[in-house]
Amino acid sequence: MGNSFTRTFFEKTRLIARPAIAWLLISFSTSALCQSSVDVDNWPQISAEARGQRVYFHAWGGDTALNAHLSWVAAETMSRFGIELIHVKLADTSSAVTRLIAEHDAGNTERGSADLIWLNGENFSALKRANLLFGPWAEAQPNFELVDADRFPEMRQDFGVRTDGYESPWTRSQLIFYYDSERLIEPPRTAQSLKTWLRENPGEFTYPRPPAFLGTTLLKQLLIELTAEETTADIETLFSNPPNESFDAVSAPLWAFLDEIHPYLLREARHFPQSGAQLRSALNDREISLAFAFSPNEVVSSISRGELAPSTRSYVFESGTLSNVSFVAIPNNAPSKQGAMAVANFLLSPEVQFKAATNAKLASEPVLSFENFTHDQQAVLLENARAPGAVSPTELARKIQEPHPSWTIELEREWLRRYGGGR
């Protein structure tokens, strides 16, 4: 079962998007840009038009807890707004992106199959640049102000790409490490100490095979940390731009590091897990004693499902870990744009955010700023943050921004070139 859903979503979205922009531009130069007459600033009219619409929400369906949550959302949108919300459960989000491109290729500018898509990073930046998304609409939503985007700029940044109102946030994630406190007393808290610890404890760590999302995330985390050790250059600027001809030099410490640790990984790095879920069951079965996830609530929700022992604890590296926000977007050929906007706005409401955060099996991280929850809700959220296995809010405050999406592509390509062909 997918634990906290964002992390697993990313894993299944790995292959998506890195579209060749050149091709997109050529393919769509002929297709008319469709901006239908939706007045995003007139919210009462949007709500009225949304009633009776059918909204196809394309979102990864590999997590039963998330699927159950979305079917609750669907029941609510039906009874409150008269919107029929249909969750199209994707095994892999790339299929939705592929289909969107194929539809535009075939000149389908009005009868698209998706009304709302869970998007992130590379695929968002590619679809936005190819003008395949409807917008800007996100900041016109009444509930958007609750995320307090002026204080939290990551609500307007998707992997360093400005969302410009084409995407609405709905959940957030951060890389955390976890271990069984009965087996491991003092887990490593930096990349270097991870290496030292692995030499003494061979076979007790591994990572999902890139381009599995979580594996690539670890590569990015290590790259940023190792670069910060060696250079005085401004890391933020270095990684907020696409990698250039200095990629080889910048990434060299990462490959040297991996070459050193691979002989000490589980199965001596001859096979890697496919997903974070497999990593979790390897930890639960004591094959490894240190694992990681891209969701702060991974451990709490997994303990509640019986997939991790109650003695499992989680933490964040000393210099911080990668974090980002998950978004939903509307294709510009979506037939039910008003309905999709109403659904996105509902997903941002304190009620839905609180429900998703306190659902023990889902434990999604809210995107709303804390003071927008009621006092009672705040009390419950604070109580949850003290649960065994939860990461403390002070540790979570140590966030590292995602590098520009093109780093992901380059890192994956190079990893596959070096290790993907076997030995």
Place this chain on the structure above:
Amino acid sequence: MTWATRFLFLLLGAPLLVGSVLALAPAFAYYMPDGSFNDPLNHSSNHPAGLIPPAFVTLVSTPGIATSAMTSLLAGLLTPALSLVSVYLFLAATQTRRAGKLIAQLAAPVLAIPHAAAAFALALMLAPTGVASRLVATLAGWELPPDYLFINHPNSVALVLGLALKEAPFVLLVALAALPSTDAPRRVALARTLGYRPTTAWLLTVAPALYPLIRLPLFAVIVFASSTVDVALILGPSLPPTLSVRLVEWFVAPEIEQRQLASAAALLQLFISLSALGIWLLFERLIARAYATIVARGTPREAYRVARFEAVLTAVGNTLLPTSLVLVLMGIAALCLASVGGQWRYPAILPTTWSLQHWSAALSTWQTPLFNAIAIALLSVTAAIVLSLVTLEAQARSRAGTASLSTFLYLPLLIPQVVFISGIAVFAERTRLPPSLLLVAGGHFFFVMPYVYLTLQSGYARLDSRWLLLAKTLGASSTVCFWRVRVPLMSTQLITAAMLGLTISLSLYLPTQILGAGRVPTITTEAIALVSSGSRGTIGTWALLQSALPTLCFMLALLLPRLIWSKRKGML
């Protein structure tokens, strides 16, 4: 050739051709110097002649692509070989014994289990944290799982084993169906009068006669094993994965270079599958020649020498196939345990806590997928039965030959699924056919049709035509003959064909996913989507749900004829 046969050729051939062309064409796209590219489907191509299309250059330079291709090729050859050897030895060793018949009945439920579920079952048995390792751990007092690589090993032993576990029962049932027409007991008796022991006698006299009858199904096994996606994902190597797995990874990527790469890989896949067939044909000849020599030289002394292997052959035949069947069934039992288990940490043999959460989660979302799966299966099977009957009836009335058609029907099974299904999806998109249940049912029809047709064809061949002649002399029209004589007498074959078709349709993944564009969820697509969850409990639950319907069909196929013919003799 009758008009019905021609129609069937067109109905099956046109989509196959169009699908394959559309899937393979992007591989030949050229980038122009100005950065645009030349799509062979949209423009009259004026690319520089003599240049290798860039997709092939990329494909060749992909790290580990040769290893991937070799893995697929080897899986395609070793799986049918292992299946055939285990089935032949089993049949030879158990010829007339009761135990053999009992074990053969175990094969039917294993056949009904979808490939992915069987692969999970095997992984759950043999992984370092699997049931086998837990048993050893309990005896030896281990606390931590051993760090060995078997499942997903680059040598692909686990992949071949997992495929053979599913294919051997298939080959066994096909062989059992064909066995009566080889007159096996008399052949064995003749060889025994020459001094051969029973197992050797069977292998020398019945095996060569049986082989031509099960050859085409074996070819389908070769192609399937060399191009399988789901089993290779679960059991196959990951550094690098098999060609088919990489192909699908490239196919779902949205950027055009990856699509072209996927098309080039599809062409390579086709080449690998055909190469596997070619190498198999070569081995067929070599083995046939060797066989002929052995049989011809069979002096009593030689026979005695071969007989010394009799004991070994019999022992292997008695154990190999039954062990593999038991392994799968134990794995399925382990899946059942996992589906109702809560915490189940290594090295516990049984879950330490129990929970129905996996079942309640699955059952709360099962209605739509179940309805879709049944509707698609019924639509495609009904179409296949009606078309098969129309064609066969037309052939019977005109007494035209049918051999070429039955070979042709194997084509959808001989072209790797990924190749032509993705082409059909492109075609549907271009012609603006929306993804729908009907389109998916149409895709399923291709895979259901061969089995339904061949089952019914054997029914037509077996029915004594004098019954129809008798009816005609009594003044019955052809229509009356069909409805009042043929259909009732063939009801066993009709039920078998229907149930076989339903089973196949219910477990198809790729056509459902690609043609349905995610809008037509079935039990199988839901199960595969949840595979990524990595939880034993969830996987166990859905694997069992996915196996339940096909198993039910198989049971009906066995039971219904017994009920219908309960008051008749000699109809089963």
